[in-house]
Amino acid sequence: xxxxxxxxxxxIANPLPDRSRQRLLHKLGIFCGFAAALWLAGAEAxxxxxxxxxxxxxxxxxxVFGAFVSRWSLPALVRGTGDTFRDTRHVPHLVLWGVMAGxxxxxxNTLTIFAVRDIGLSLAFPLWNSNSLIGxxxxxxxxxxxxxxxxxxxxxxxxxxxxxxxxxILISAASTSEAGHGNALHGxxxxxxxxxxxxxxxxxxxxxxxxxxxxxxxxxxxxxxxMTMMTVVALVFTGGVGPFWHELVANRAILLxxxxxxxxxxxxxxxxNYAAKYVGISRGIPLSxxxxxxxxxxxxxxxxxxxGLTANVYAEVIGGSLMMALGALAISACGASEGEYASVKxxxxxxxxxxxxxxxxxxSRMEGREAGAxxxxxxxxxxxxxxxxxxxxxGLGTLAKAPHIExxxxxxxxxxxxxxxxLAACGFALWRxxxxx
Amino acid sequence: MHQSPANLKKPWWTVVFxxxxxxxxxxxxxxxxxxxxxxx
Numbered sequence: 001x002x003x004x005x006x007x008x009x010x011x012i013a014n015p016l017p018d019r020s021r022q023r024l025l026h027k028l029g030i031f032c033g034f035a036a037a038l039w040l041a042g043a044e045a046x047x048x049x050x051x052x053x054x055x056x057x058x059x060x061x062x063x064v065f066g067a068f069v070s071r072w073s074l075p076a077l078v079r080g081t082g083d084t085f086r087d088t089r090h091v092p093h094l095v096l097w098g099v100m101a102g103x104x105x106x107x108x109n110t111l112t113i114f115a116v117r118d119i120g121l122s123l124a125f126p127l128w129n130s131n132s133l134i135g136x137x138x139x140x141x142x143x144x145x146x147x148x149x150x151x152x153x154x155x156x157x158x159x160x161x162x163x164x165x166x167x168x169i170l171i172s173a174a175s176t177s178e179a180g181h182g183n184a185l186h187g188x189x190x191x192x193x194x195x196x197x198x199x200x201x202x203x204x205x206x207x208x209x210x211x212x213x214x215x216x217x218x219x220x221x222x223x224x225x226x227m228t229m230m231t232v233v234a235l236v237f238t239g240g241v242g243p244f245w246h247e248l249v250a251n252r253a254i255l256l257x258x259x260x261x262x263x264x265x266x267x268x269x270x271x272x273n274y275a276a277k278y279v280g281i282s283r284g285i286p287l288s289x290x291x292x293x294x295x296x297x298x299x300x301x302x303x304x305x306x307x308g309l310t311a312n313v314y315a316e317v318i319g320g321s322l323m324m325a326l327g328a329l330a331i332s333a334c335g336a337s338e339g340e341y342a343s344v345k346x347x348x349x350x351x352x353x354x355x356x357x358x359x360x361x362x363x364s365r366m367e368g369r370e371a372g373a374x375x376x377x378x379x380x381x382x383x384x385x386x387x388x389x390x391x392x393x394x395g396l397g398t399l400a401k402a403p404h405i406e407x408x409x410x411x412x413x414x415x416x417x418x419x420x421x422x423l424a425a426c427g428f429a430l431w432r433x434x435x436x437x
Numbered sequence: 438m439h440q441s442p443a444n445l446k447k448p449w450w451t452v453v454f455x456x457x458x459x460x461x462x463x464x465x466x467x468x469x470x471x472x473x474x475x476x477x
Contacts, residue, residue: 092449093449093450093452096453096459097459097462100462100463100466101462104462104465104469107466108469111469111472111476114473114477118476138461142457142458142461187476189472189476190472193468193469193472193476196465196468196469197465197469200465203458203461203462204462207458233473237477354452354455355449355452356447356449
């Protein structure tokens with residue numbers, strides 16, 4: 001006997017009891033969006049330590065490898081691997097979307113490399129940065145996001161995302177001057193394609209979270225697609241296993257830095273996924289895309305970039321930064337209306353009906369609760385994975401050589417302290433409110 | 438596990454192909470692979 005419809009109908013008909021919970025989750029999602037932006041920007045720092053000429057495929061591969069290792073060990077540390085598989089049993093079809101999202105990311109990332117090569121970063125970046133606008137489009141079309149909200153809220157979210165996008169273009173134009181050296185048409189196609197890949201990657205994200213899947217579970221399967229696709233792409237573009245291995249060995253002294261970047265990126269990505277779960281992709285993705293603002297601050301304060309430029313360029317940087325901050329403020333100020341929540345629940349109802357998912361699971365997970373309290377248990381397999389990941393980082397650390405690069409250690413210390421403070425605060429908030437569900 | 442009547446006996450891999458949210462990212466991925474080939 002089906003109870004799915006009635007359970008959901010009851011939830012839609014009685015929205016008042018959980019209204020305060022919804023507001024709390026909304027605030028948590030916004031906080032996760034900002035934390036994601038900071039950590040995604042922080043992930044750029046280790047890669048700045050690669051000062052020698054290395055194939056972008058090696059850097060990209062090592063970042064993905066670092067992310068792969070971290071994405072298996074971090075969930076093992078937080079909730080135990082057993083929890084990942086328990087979660088999957090409720091929604092096995094989402095494994096397919098997790099793998100697909102990973103493939104989309106790997107293809108998008110490789111396209112950015114070709115775009116930068118052909119048309120330069122200043123032209124390529126704004127094109128692929130359109131991904132958050134594509135994300136909003138998919139969110140609205142496929143998941144009924146922003147449906148049922150008033151035009152002021154719609155204008156706030158879409159306008160905020162557009163303002164962030166324009167701000168990003170200004171910063172990008174000011175902070176990069178390198179021109180491309182290739183086929184312009186191919187470069188533009190690659191950059192637009194990368195934006196399409198990243199923007200469409202949010203379809204699987206939302207698909208998973210509309211049914212309440214745990215981001216830790218989703219990202220575990222994401223890495224399979226990401227790692228497999230990246231390995232295939234790296235092997236094809238470097239000429240096979242032999243030449244690629246040779247490149248890795250030849251550059252062993254710098255392999256730690258992109259791998260460390262991958263680790264930090266996983267933390268940022270986890271926050272981005274929690275944001276997508278609790279405030280949707282229309283709000284979560286533009287917020288986490290403000291990472292460029294933090295990346296700029298990191299570059300200027302720690303690595304002393306953008307020195308000795310003209311007043312016009314500084315005006316562009318300051319103007320772009322202000323626009324990004326204002327856009328983020330506009331989005332975070334737009335709470336979700338009752339109609340919007342009802343619309344999201346309708347989208348979740350569709351999933352429940354189509355895939356025959358337990359409505360109790362969906363309803364409780366959407367509210368950041370566990371259906372049937374369960375104690376987190378870690379097995380020896382979890383500890384083995386954590387130990388192996390740690391050893392891998394330590395091993396590459398012994399091979400690594402610190403580059404001679406001018407850094408402002410005071411600012412670096414402050415930035416690191418901010419990262420840790422935000423990780424602790426947001427991690428604590430997620431644990432307190434949702435127990436990382 | 439609970440199953441709604443409409444899909445009570447249908448395994449998820451048969452339902453997937455009727456889901457537009459499956460086809461859209463898949464087609465985008467194929468376009469991406471094609472672009473990779475062109476941009477290379």
